[in-house]
Amino acid sequence: MTWQRFALPTAALVLLFAAWEALFRASGFNLELFPPPSRIVATIFRLLEPTEARPVPILLIHIGVSVGRLLAAMLIALVVGVGIGLLMGMNRYVYAAFQPLVNALIPIPAYAYIPILLLWAGRGDLSIVIVTAISACLPLIYNTTAGVRGVERGQIRALRTFGASRIDVMRLVLLPATLTSIVAGLRLAFGQAWRTLVGAEFIATPKAGLGYMIFNARNLLQVEVMFVGLFALGVFGFLFIYVLVGRLEDRTVVRWGMLSRQ
Amino acid sequence: MTPKIRIANLRKTFTDPEGGAEVEAIREVMFDIEPGRFVILFGPSGCGKSTLLNIIAGFEAPSAGEVLLEGKPITGPGPERGFVFQEFVMYPWRTVLGNVAIGLDVQKKLDKPARDARARELVKLVGLAGFEDRYTHVLSGGMKQRVAIARALATDPEILLMDEPFGALDAQTRRSLQDDLLRIWQQMSKTIVFVTHSVQEAVLLGDRVISLSPRPSTINGVFDIDLKRPRDTTSRDFAEIERKLMALLAGTGGQRATLVHD
Amino acid sequence: MPRSSAPKHSDDLPAESGKKAGKKDTAERLAPYVVFAALLAAWEAASRGGLVSPLILPPPSLVLETCLLGLVGKAGLAYHIGMHAMHSLVLLFAGFIAGSVLGIVGGIALGLSPTLYRAINPLLGFLMPIPAIAWAPVAMIWIGLGWPAVLAIVTYACVAEMIFNITAGIRAVPQRMVWQVQTFGADRAFIIWRVILPAAFPYIFSGLKLGLAASWRALIGAEMFAGVARGLGVMLFQAQDFYATDVVFSALLIIAVVSLALEQIGFAAIEKRTLERWGLARTAEV
Numbered sequence: 141m142t143w144q145r146f147a148l149p150t151a152a153l154v155l156l157f158a159a160w161e162a163l164f165r166a167s168g169f170n171l172e173l174f175p176p177p178s179r180i181v182a183t184i185f186r187l188l189e190p191t192e193a194r195p196v197p198i199l200l201i202h203i204g205v206s207v208g209r210l211l212a213a214m215l216i217a218l219v220v221g222v223g224i225g226l227l228m229g230m231n232r233y234v235y236a237a238f239q240p241l242v243n244a245l246i247p248i249p250a251y252a253y254i255p256i257l258l259l260w261a262g263r264g265d266l267s268i269v270i271v272t273a274i275s276a277c278l279p280l281i282y283n284t285t286a287g288v289r290g291v292e293r294g295q296i297r298a299l300r301t302f303g304a305s306r307i308d309v310m311r312l313v314l315l316p317a318t319l320t321s322i323v324a325g326l327r328l329a330f331g332q333a334w335r336t337l338v339g340a341e342f343i344a345t346p347k348a349g350l351g352y353m354i355f356n357a358r359n360l361l362q363v364e365v366m367f368v369g370l371f372a373l374g375v376f377g378f379l380f381i382y383v384l385v386g387r388l389e390d391r392t393v394v395r396w397g398m399l400s401r402q
Numbered sequence: 403m404t405p406k407i408r409i410a411n412l413r414k415t416f417t418d419p420e421g422g423a424e425v426e427a428i429r430e431v432m433f434d435i436e437p438g439r440f441v442i443l444f445g446p447s448g449c450g451k452s453t454l455l456n457i458i459a460g461f462e463a464p465s466a467g468e469v470l471l472e473g474k475p476i477t478g479p480g481p482e483r484g485f486v487f488q489e490f491v492m493y494p495w496r497t498v499l500g501n502v503a504i505g506l507d508v509q510k511k512l513d514k515p516a517r518d519a520r521a522r523e524l525v526k527l528v529g530l531a532g533f534e535d536r537y538t539h540v541l542s543g544g545m546k547q548r549v550a551i552a553r554a555l556a557t558d559p560e561i562l563l564m565d566e567p568f569g570a571l572d573a574q575t576r577r578s579l580q581d582d583l584l585r586i587w588q589q590m591s592k593t594i595v596f597v598t599h600s601v602q603e604a605v606l607l608g609d610r611v612i613s614l615s616p617r618p619s620t621i622n623g624v625f626d627i628d629l630k631r632p633r634d635t636t637s638r639d640f641a642e643i644e645r646k647l648m649a650l651l652a653g654t655g656g657q658r659a660t661l662v663h664d
Numbered sequence: 665m666p667r668s669s670a671p672k673h674s675d676d677l678p679a680e681s682g683k684k685a686g687k688k689d690t691a692e693r694l695a696p697y698v699v700f701a702a703l704l705a706a707w708e709a710a711s712r713g714g715l716v717s718p719l720i721l722p723p724p725s726l727v728l729e730t731c732l733l734g735l736v737g738k739a740g741l742a743y744h745i746g747m748h749a750m751h752s753l754v755l756l757f758a759g760f761i762a763g764s765v766l767g768i769v770g771g772i773a774l775g776l777s778p779t780l781y782r783a784i785n786p787l788l789g790f791l792m793p794i795p796a797i798a799w800a801p802v803a804m805i806w807i808g809l810g811w812p813a814v815l816a817i818v819t820y821a822c823v824a825e826m827i828f829n830i831t832a833g834i835r836a837v838p839q840r841m842v843w844q845v846q847t848f849g850a851d852r853a854f855i856i857w858r859v860i861l862p863a864a865f866p867y868i869f870s871g872l873k874l875g876l877a878a879s880w881r882a883l884i885g886a887e888m889f890a891g892v893a894r895g896l897g898v899m900l901f902q903a904q905d906f907y908a909t910d911v912v913f914s915a916l917l918i919i920a921v922v923s924l925a926l927e928q929i930g931f932a933a934i935e936k937r938t939l940e941r942w943g944l945a946r947t948a949e950v
Binding site (some may be wrong): 145149151153232233236237239240241245248249251252254256258260331339354355361363367380382 | 695698720782785786789793797799802877880885888901920927
Binding site for chain 3 (some may be wrong): 459460461478479480481483484485487489491493494495504505507508509537538539540553554557559
């Protein structure tokens with residue numbers, strides 16, 4: 141039964157690639173500027189080859205650098221975002237004081253913070269990681285706050301009758317109960333972070349990274365390299381946003397029956 | 403007199419979307435529906451009576467056999483068969499009046515003022531006068547079904563198909579709607595095919611009760627009810643018929659009865 | 665069994681959720697203003713007082729002054745905020761409208777045809793995680809530097825954000841709504857225009873909101889490197905190039921104001937007349 145599910149999209153994909161290949165080759169355009177899929181695949185392999193000067197293939201280096209920056213930023217964003225979110229969710233005065241600020245920050249494109257960070261921290265990893273962390277932080281704050289505020293008082297009161305302290309309440313009820321919201325926020329955060337990371341790598345022109353690879357290919361008009369970069373972005377974006385968060389969901393929220401899988 | 407609707411050798415199977423197995427919903431069903439009669443399709447939950455009604459309505463096609471209307475097989479939904487669903491099907495962007503008038507808007511047989519007037523007539527008929535300009539989200543379940551009935555009647559279909567329309571309502575509302583339905587039926591002399599799994603409802607409303615067995619369904623009993631209207635649910639005769647129906651539900655005393663065609 | 669100590673002030677319980685709310689005391693109502701004022705005051709003091717170099721962190725008063733000058737065009741052509749803002753907004757709305765139309769049409773096509781959906785959905789699913797802005801260098805080579813490339817990226821960002829929302833909305837329309845009008849004899853046109861589209865409207869509406877946000881994001885980002893001469897993102901980036909920190913901050917302030925305005929203004933009025941009236945208003949999503 142499942143093979144039928146893949147038959148149609150696979151056919152569509154094959155058709156698309158065949159048309160793309162045929163169209164670009166027949167068009168008479170410069171194939172360096174308008175690469176058909178065959179050239180892009182060839183480029184992938186070329187970039188995956190180790191050389192004498194560089195034992196690790198260049199593509200892997202770029203991927204590693206970008207993924208490394210992303211993970212660093214996500215770690216910061218998780219700690220800061222969930223921390224602030226919990227504080228705001230648990231105290232109505234903190235909430236009242238800072239929620240308007242959070243709401244005001246959310247619609248601002250994270251790219252706008254890059255120039256300031258360039259002035260403060262120069263080009264390079266620090267600026268990129270910080271701006272990526274900021275963009276990932278906000279959805280986490282928002283979702284964590286909403287999750288905490290959604291917790292039923294009954295669950296907390298029950299624990300309190302056993303003499304639980306504030307920390308206990310946080311650990312035993314709030315955190316698990318808000319996990320659905322946090323995981324949902326995590327999905328959004330990864331999306332934002334990935335997006336901001338690429339833009340930051342374009343603007344802050346570091347020396348490595350997928351964004352750098354794509355942007356730099358402009359100088360040599362290597363469009364096929366750009367497509368390899370885009371492909372890598374797609375693969376890893378998919379891995380982070382759907383697979384990683386999906387696995388996480390499966391182990392926590394789905395297992396506890398708080399979220400159903402289609 | 404040619405019966406209005408003839409169900410001939412009907413069979414319905416479908417493939418279970420989860421397992422892929424073939425499920426036989428209806429094995430063999432044959433009966434006639436005389437014009438102007440109130441016919442009940444009765445049976446336990448999940449026995450395929452809703453599927454049968456959907457086939458009569460033309461929403462689904464049978465796997466074998468056919469449904470003949472005035473001697474001609476039906477090929478899809480049509481204006482001579484009105485329908486009232488069990489789930490409240492409201493168009494929330496239209497007012498009560500707009501909902502009732504939607505069939506008239508489709509058919510465009512009358513000009514706008516005439517459609518308006520007819521819709522208002524029907525709103526009054528079902529007891530919702532004063533709510534014409536309200537949006538449907540403010541209505542209770544019973545009121546929504548009144549709208550649904552008015553809407554189905556607006557285009558004056560000869561046959562009214564109703565799929566457990568009062569199933570989601572509380573007992574009092576149900577009673578009120580049953581009385582109103584009977585009143586409307588006697589006024590307008592339409593043919594009604596009414597699906598229910600409630601024994602009391604079947605005996606209260608029906609001229610003829612066709613009882614279906616659980617899947618794979620066949621007809622396991624046909625009752626003509628001659629009690630005078632308005633029917634007394636507490637009378638001995640009423641209880642007698644209820645007993646017979648309940649026996650069918652419980653699986654004892656069932657007869658495989660198929661109607662002999664004249 | 666100790667007496668259950670239900671706290672009087674529930675500040676150790678989660679803050680009241682919006683549903684039970686309404687009972688904000690004075691402290692709550694004043695809190696945001698107090699905090700905001702305190703932060704501003706501290707910032708001003710630190711900056712003017714020399715605690716932090718004003719080149720790194722210009723005082724708010726200076727930022728505001730630069731902003732106001734820039735608005736009336738007295739801060740020099742490069743920082744004519746009104747002009748830059750106009751260029752940005754024109755590109756934004758052009759890209760948003762183009763993207764919305766494509767997104768809605770595409771979403772409807774995918775939503776109505778199960779075959780098309782099954783065929784294309786996985787492909788789209790692979791394209792989605794690629795940030796819209798990542799396509800900008802390709803656009804810059806194929807279309808050339810300048811506003812056409814930026815417009816293309818803004819349009820793409822909008823379509824990418826919207827199309828799944830719209831498709832989901834169309835697919836979520838209950839079959840019974842369609843069956844009901846078919847009993848009256850409705851044709852395909854009636855079904856699409858007067859049943860499916862209105863029924864999917866809440867999704868289309870939220871799709872439009874998301875699309876606008878995505879367009880704005882892509883615009884600001886692209887303006888910073890795609891070789892356009894004017895725009896808020898351009899102004900922001902150029903100021904940084906010249907180390908004019910106060911202009912950087914004022915540009916950021918303007919961008920923040922425009923972001924908020926886009927978020928709040930446009931859709932509220934429409935939402936009131938449609939979704940709220942029909943009883944379908946949903947709480948905001950991030």
